[in-house]
Amino acid sequence: MRLCSLSYTFDPDFDVMIADWNSACQPYFTGTRSAPTTPAAATLTQTYNEDSCQTLLVSCNKLETTFSSCSSAFSVTQSADWSSCMCRSDVLSLASECQVDGAVECLGTTVDPTTLWGVMYCSVTPTIPVDAPAATITSVSGAIE
Numbered sequence: 001m002r003l004c005s006l007s008y009t010f011d012p013d014f015d016v017m018i019a020d021w022n023s024a025c026q027p028y029f030t031g032t033r034s035a036p037t038t039p040a041a042a043t044l045t046q047t048y049n050e051d052s053c054q055t056l057l058v059s060c061n062k063l064e065t066t067f068s069s070c071s072s073a074f075s076v077t078q079s080a081d082w083s084s085c086m087c088r089s090d091v092l093s094l095a096s097e098c099q100v101d102g103a104v105e106c107l108g109t110t111v112d113p114t115t116l117w118g119v120m121y122c123s124v125t126p127t128i129p130v131d132a133p134a135a136t137i138t139s140v141s142g143a144i145e
Contacts, residue, residue, distance in 0.1 A: 011041070053106035060098035063117075066091050087122035 029035040030105030070085035078103055085091075095117030103109045 005090055014041075036068070049105065053102070056102040059094045060102060062100050063071055063091070063094040066094065083122065087124075092118050092122065092124065 021037070026035055067086070070082055074082035074085060099116055100111050104112050113119060116124070
């Protein structure tokens, strides 16, 4: 369960089930038959934070609403106005929360810098730390204010 839920949430429930199983079955393991042992549970290298991911989902929903609003308000022929709407600092912040934080913290995936909102729509340059693993994005720069 740890690996499925990326959390330790269900550990107490499973501890009770294991203890109940041992209590019920132990009398049947006598003499030369020893009781089976329970293997150690896997240690997680990444965890899932439900509250954080719900907050990030709100950011993603706001970003989608903003995208729709900007696209409805400005046509492709008004590209400067459309870009001004899409590339505001608050929109780029939502995009970063949704695309970067959401991907890494909630989906457990890496981020392709070329698919970031700011890169695709706003001529933003992703900032990647020198010692970071491939495709780890920490911020964007060059945004239109």
